Each structure stands twice: as C-alpha cells, then as structure tokens.
Amino acid sequence: MITDEPAIWTQGLRKSYPGRGAALDGIDLAVPAGTVHGLLGPNGAGKTTTVRILATLASFDSGQAWVAGRNVARDRAGVRARIGIAGQYAAVDGILSGRQNLEMFARLHRMRAREARARADELLERFDLVEAAGRPVRGYSGGMRRRLDLAVSLIRSPRVLFLDEPTTGLDPRSRIEVWDAVRELADSGTTVLLTTQYLEEADRLCSRITMVDRGRVVAEGTPAELKSSVGGRDLDEAFLLITEGA
Amino acid sequence: MTTVTEPTVHGSRITWATVDTWVVAKRHLLHLVRRPDELLGTLMIPVMAVAMFGFVFGEAFGVAMNVPGDEYREFLLPGLFALTMAFGIGNTTISVAEDVRGGVLDRMRSLPMSPVAVLAGRALADVILAVVELSILLALGTLFGWQAHLGVGAVIAALGLLVLLRMAFSWVGILLGLLVSGPEAAMKYFALVFPLAMVADTIVPTDLMPGWLAVPAEWNPLSSTVIATRELFGNMAAPATSWVGEHALTMAVLWPVAIIAICLPLAMARLRRLGR
Ligand SMILES: Nc1ncnc2c1ncn2[C@@H]1O[C@H](COP(=O)(O)OP(=O)(O)OP(=O)(O)O)[C@@H](O)[C@H]1O
Ligand SMILES: [Mg+2]
Numbered sequence: 001m002i003t004d005e006p007a008i009w010t011q012g013l014r015k016s017y018p019g020r021g022a023a024l025d026g027i028d029l030a031v032p033a034g035t036v037h038g039l040l041g042p043n044g045a046g047k048t049t050t051v052r053i054l055a056t057l058a059s060f061d062s063g064q065a066w067v068a069g070r071n072v073a074r075d076r077a078g079v080r081a082r083i084g085i086a087g088q089y090a091a092v093d094g095i096l097s098g099r100q101n102l103e104m105f106a107r108l109h110r111m112r113a114r115e116a117r118a119r120a121d122e123l124l125e126r127f128d129l130v131e132a133a134g135r136p137v138r139g140y141s142g143g144m145r146r147r148l149d150l151a152v153s154l155i156r157s158p159r160v161l162f163l164d165e166p167t168t169g170l171d172p173r174s175r176i177e178v179w180d181a182v183r184e185l186a187d188s189g190t191t192v193l194l195t196t197q198y199l200e201e202a203d204r205l206c207s208r209i210t211m212v213d214r215g216r217v218v219a220e221g222t223p224a225e226l227k228s229s230v231g232g233r234d235l236d237e238a239f240l241l242i243t244e245g246a
Numbered sequence: 247m248t249t250v251t252e253p254t255v256h257g258s259r260i261t262w263a264t265v266d267t268w269v270v271a272k273r274h275l276l277h278l279v280r281r282p283d284e285l286l287g288t289l290m291i292p293v294m295a296v297a298m299f300g301f302v303f304g305e306a307f308g309v310a311m312n313v314p315g316d317e318y319r320e321f322l323l324p325g326l327f328a329l330t331m332a333f334g335i336g337n338t339t340i341s342v343a344e345d346v347r348g349g350v351l352d353r354m355r356s357l358p359m360s361p362v363a364v365l366a367g368r369a370l371a372d373v374i375l376a377v378v379e380l381s382i383l384l385a386l387g388t389l390f391g392w393q394a395h396l397g398v399g400a401v402i403a404a405l406g407l408l409v410l411l412r413m414a415f416s417w418v419g420i421l422l423g424l425l426v427s428g429p430e431a432a433m434k435y436f437a438l439v440f441p442l443a444m445v446a447d448t449i450v451p452t453d454l455m456p457g458w459l460a461v462p463a464e465w466n467p468l469s470s471t472v473i474a475t476r477e478l479f480g481n482m483a484a485p486a487t488s489w490v491g492e493h494a495l496t497m498a499v500l501w502p503v504a505i506i507a508i509c510l511p512l513a514m515a516r517l518r519r520l521g522r
Contacts, residue, residue, distance in 0.1 A: 055356050056356060057355055057521050058521045077358055081358040083356070085353075085356050087349060091348070091349030093273065093348075095276075096276060096277070100276060104273055105357070107269040108266060108269055108270075108357050110358065136280065152353070
C-alpha cells in the first residue's frame, strides 16, 4: 500500500551514549511506504543506532520517531507488531535447528503451533534452507545463517523491515539472493530501511538514499541525484566527496 | 500489489504471557535435549553430591555428629536436595549471559511478545529441570537407604518447597546473568555458589560450625528449606536453637517469595535498560 503518510519518519533524532558524545546528532528521515530506502555511511556513522532506535531496541534522547504510523517512544508494542529486523549480526539460536528457530519465533509472534509450522516450512523453502532445516544453526555457513535471520525477520510479513548490513560477509551469489528477496518484499508493499557500506547495493536496491556521517545527515536523494550532485561518475566517489566535505 | 497483512493478536495478556513463557522454556529444554552431554553434565551434580558427601565424607561427619554413617546420610539427603537447587544458579547465569551476548534476547525484545516471558521462560525451564533432578535424587537416596517417614502428602509439600527455592535461585541467576559482562565472567563467579550451598544447614549441622559462621548459616534461605524438608520427610534434624530454625517452615516459604519479589522486578528493569 503506498499512502501519503511516510512509513518511517523521524525528526531531530538525537542520542548519546554515556561518556561518548552524540552518536546521533539530529537525524531526519522520511521514507514513503513500499519503498526501499538506503542508510549509507562510514563506520561509526550511527546507522545501527538509528535502526535499533526505530526497532524499539534502544532509547533516544530527543526528537521524534514514527514507524508504520506508530510513535516509537510511546507505542512500542504497536511498532513491534508491525516491524521485522535483521540486525548487523545474525540473532538466531545456534543450538536449535533452523526449523526450530523459525517455529519458536513464529510462536512468539503469536502464531498457533500449526500455523507456525506451516510458516516455517514456507520460509525454509523460500530461503533455500530445506536441506539444512534439521541441523543446528551453529554448523551453518555465514550466508545460510544470514538467510535464516532474514527468514525470521519476515515471519509476520512486517509492514516495515529493517535490514542492518544484510549482505556483509556474503558471497556474490548469496548477496544476489538477498537482493532479490528485498526487491520481492518491496514489490509486495513492505517498506525496507537498509543500511549498507556497499554503494553498489544501495545503487541497485534503493529508491532513495540518506547519507549519514558522525550522527548527521550529510546528503539525501535518489542515487542519480547524489551522483550528479558531486559531478562524480559513481556513488563511491559521491560517498567519499560528501563524507569528506561534511 | 498485494496488501500486507495486519498482525492479529487475540486472547488476553495473561494467556499470552503464559504461552510465551512456555515457548521460551521449551527453547531452553531443547538446548539440553540437543546437547545430551550438557544434560548429562547438569544431572551429574546431584549424583556426585550424593556419592561424595554421602560416602566419602559420610562416615567422618557421622563420627563428628556422634551418629552412624547411615544415620548421617538420612540427615544429609534433604541437605543435598537443597544444595542441588542452589547449584542450578550457575547454569542459569551463564545461559542468560550468553543470550545477552548472542543477540537472541534483542530479537525477542523486538517481538510483540510478553516482556516478562523473555525471562520467565528461563525460570520455568529451571523448575522443570529441578523436578527431574529431584526425581534422580529421590531414586538415588532410596537406593542408599534414605526414607521419607511421613507419607505422600508431606513428601509432595517438601518437594514443593525445594522447587520454590529453585525458582527463587533461578531469578537470582537471571538477574546476575543480565548484570555480568558475559558468560566468561559468569563462570568465574560460580565459586560463590559454594558458601551459599555450604554455609547452611546442608551438609554440616550449624552447631558444628564456628560461632561466627553459624549465624549466617542459620539465616541462609537454604537452611530454612532444608530444616523444613527434614521435618516433612520425618528425617533426623539437629534441634533448632535459633528463631529462624524454629520457624523453618514459614521461612522456607517467605525466603523464596521475598527473593523473587526483589529479583524479578530488578531483572525486568535491567532487561529494559539493555537497550540504552
Ligand atoms: N552500546 C554502545 N555504547 C557506547 N557507544 C556506542 C554503543 N553503540 C554504538 N556506540 C557509538 O555510537 C556511534 C555510532 O555507532 P553505530 O554502531 O550506530 O555506527 P554504524 O554506522 O552502525 O557503524 P558500522 O558501519 O561500523 O556498523 C559510534 O561512535 C559508536 O562507538
Ligand atoms: Mg552498524
């Protein structure tokens, strides 16, 4: 559903960690529903912090944040019922099997046992994990674990999906698989906020990109706009010029 | 373009908290089933306790107490039941610390599940495990000539007290697991279980301890449970000389309830603070 109301909207989002200064120093975001939005920035820019705040996992000091029409600070339960998150490090249970992970998280998403089993089957199939379904996740390769993590984040068909560096450490084939999955999701109406260090990834997937550096937004626009704004030929050059100029 | 389904949440809050708690408990129990060596290691504690204290030290302690070895063992077993409950703290703390590190706890916090269930599931798993451990201990004890003399009702009441104690210790372990810097630190603190389990009326009667140690031993929550269960099993007990000793049955209920009433809210507050 594409409506006028942005699926993610923040204004002046600020957060500091005790004794470390500002991690976020006024982030403004407006992500239209049903689009893939990139959050791009160097290490320590504040990407993970932003995602964790929007996913109700971290608090913030000031500013406003709305996700899927819900106020992040006031209606955590409402936000949680409408989002999925796949963090920078796969957060799945290493001892359980892939199937057990999916079933457990599906049950915690308030699905009935039978529904949970069916959903697990569906997602195992979709992410090419059927063969490994019964094995402990500990023995999965990095790529398989990422795919499982992504599958877990999609259990309840979230309206808004947060992907924090979803393809870091993946081989090219797995990366393309994740890209395909993201596109499919966007086509079915899910809003995706994706952080990445791979500019090619942002270029291919995102309709708009917000560049952040040291907790501030330094540029915003479509990939084409960002490239032309610095007269550079590709996004890599734009990235370097913009973050250095900030 | 397909529409994205709205999540439907039905049922009451308490029903869901119960279901969530069970799902989380099942996860911890599956961990044990999927790693049988871990399960074996856990169940070895009660077995070793009976073997070591019952037979290696049993005769000597019996002499010190002026009773034969098998009579000492009758005194000892309720102590070992409670001691086993205390040793469970280690596992609980380590497992919670691992979850904080591994990110599964974060994932659970991002779900629309009941927040208290994230932790209560661990406590429920511990209680179920405690029942298994107690069954092993009862079987072993019976094998070695230990007996309950006052009927089934009293035995069930005694086991209830032990399980209640374990539940309290489980919340202590959960709180510690959320406070320590990681599973490695949790393992190092494990040594603290020894004074908790032994500066108590478990293995050595408190009147055989030096005076300065006898007081904390008498006030150790473990002691109340041990004395109360000795009464309920009709086993030999040292005569109570202190106020806590005389009110063991009441204290065996009050202590665990008080511990849970303190540790549960603290653990929940700590869980919320993890996201800062
Ligand atoms: N738990 C924390 N405690 C203290 N400081 C933190 C914490 N998490 C992040 N920071 C700090 O906040 C800033 C932003 O970190 P964040 O993880 O959001 O960056 P990032 O853009 O995700 O970086 P990366 O590309 O390396 O993942 C950094 O300076 C970091 O040191
Ligand atoms: Mg990050």
